[in-house]
Amino acid sequence: MITIKNLSVVYTTDEKTRQNKTVLADIGLSLSAGTVNIVIGPSGGGKSTLLKVIAGLIDHSAGTVKLGGADGCEPIIGFMPQSCGLLPWETIRENVELAAGLRLKKTGASAADCDNMKKQSLALMKQLGIDALAYCYPSEVSGGQQQRAALGRMFLLRPDILLMDEPFSALDELTRGEVRQLFAALCAGRRQDDCKPMTVLMVTHQVEEAVLLGEKIIVLDGKIKAVLDNPYRGQSENLCSQERAEFIVRLRRLLDREGGSTP
Ligand SMILES: Nc1ncnc2c1ncn2[C@@H]1O[C@H](COP(=O)(O)OP(=O)(O)OP(=O)(O)O)[C@@H](O)[C@H]1O
Ligand SMILES: [Mg+2]
Numbered sequence: 001m002i003t004i005k006n007l008s009v010v011y012t013t014d015e016k017t018r019q020n021k022t023v024l025a026d027i028g029l030s031l032s033a034g035t036v037n038i039v040i041g042p043s044g045g046g047k048s049t050l051l052k053v054i055a056g057l058i059d060h061s062a063g064t065v066k067l068g069g070a071d072g073c074e075p076i077i078g079f080m081p082q083s084c085g086l087l088p089w090e091t092i093r094e095n096v097e098l099a100a101g102l103r104l105k106k107t108g109a110s111a112a113d114c115d116n117m118k119k120q121s122l123a124l125m126k127q128l129g130i131d132a133l134a135y136c137y138p139s140e141v142s143g144g145q146q147q148r149a150a151l152g153r154m155f156l157l158r159p160d161i162l163l164m165d166e167p168f169s170a171l172d173e174l175t176r177g178e179v180r181q182l183f184a185a186l187c188a189g190r191r192q193d194d195c196k197p198m199t200v201l202m203v204t205h206q207v208e209e210a211v212l213l214g215e216k217i218i219v220l221d222g223k224i225k226a227v228l229d230n231p232y233r234g235q236s237e238n239l240c241s242q243e244r245a246e247f248i249v250r251l252r253r254l255l256d257r258e259g260g261s262t263p
Helices: 047-055 092-106 111-127 143-157 173-192 207-213 242-255
Strands: 002-014 019-031 036-040 062-067 077-080 161-165 199-203 216-221 223-229
Touching (some): 019 047, 019 223, 047 077, 047 161, 111 143, 111 173, 173 207, 207 242, 216 242, 223 242
Parallel strands (some): 036 199, 161 199
16 A cells, blocks of 8 residues: 655755755655556656655655555565666576565575575566576576566565556567566466555556556656546557547546646
């Protein structure tokens, strides 16, 4: 669960003259546990800034951010940055196991827990089609395979909150479609696991991607322009109904900086 109230972020653009720039103003959002939510908006609209604030990587100037974990525990946060964030000196397998391994170390897990994590890692890499690349380095595999490894890392960690900043943007259309499907399948798998729902907040530039994957679509341009429930999630672009087409037109209008701010 993610609850944000009256959030503002101001960057200091010039330390000497103390010039400030308000990037996010009076943001309010309430995202239920176990849902997939998509943020879209024009470049410079503060999408990455919002994810970084939620991840705790930068401070906000005003307001509150509350994140809920399972059973009131401190939430585990997975963050997939705009570049997929693999370490070039680690193999694909080491990269996949990095976050989950660090977490196990931090919690003083047993050798059996570590073995179990490694088994899950192999199963996940198989599901993602990168098991044969386990001992390759990121520079030796394709962009799509790197994205799969980054996804594997996030899902092996089993976070309560998954933040993804344009995770599929570097991929060609075909690979993008495949990796999107894998993402949807992994989310569906987690959804069946009722005791540990995962809340996803993902940024994309692509309206079609937002409509394909998001239960809720948030249009952000410095402030929240709209939060829309998306009844067309999971529907193929080829099965285009009149209503779906109109929904996409409405989203595109909202993205237009000159366009209206009322949904
Ligand atoms: N560390 C920083 N210091 C000052 N200004 C910043 C900083 N980081 C981002 N900005 C500014 O804040 C605004 C929002 O940036 P942000 O990266 O959040 O946008 P975005 O919506 O993710 O854009 P894009 O779609 O291009 O990735 C931009 O105008 C950017 O120049
Ligand atoms: Mg960004």
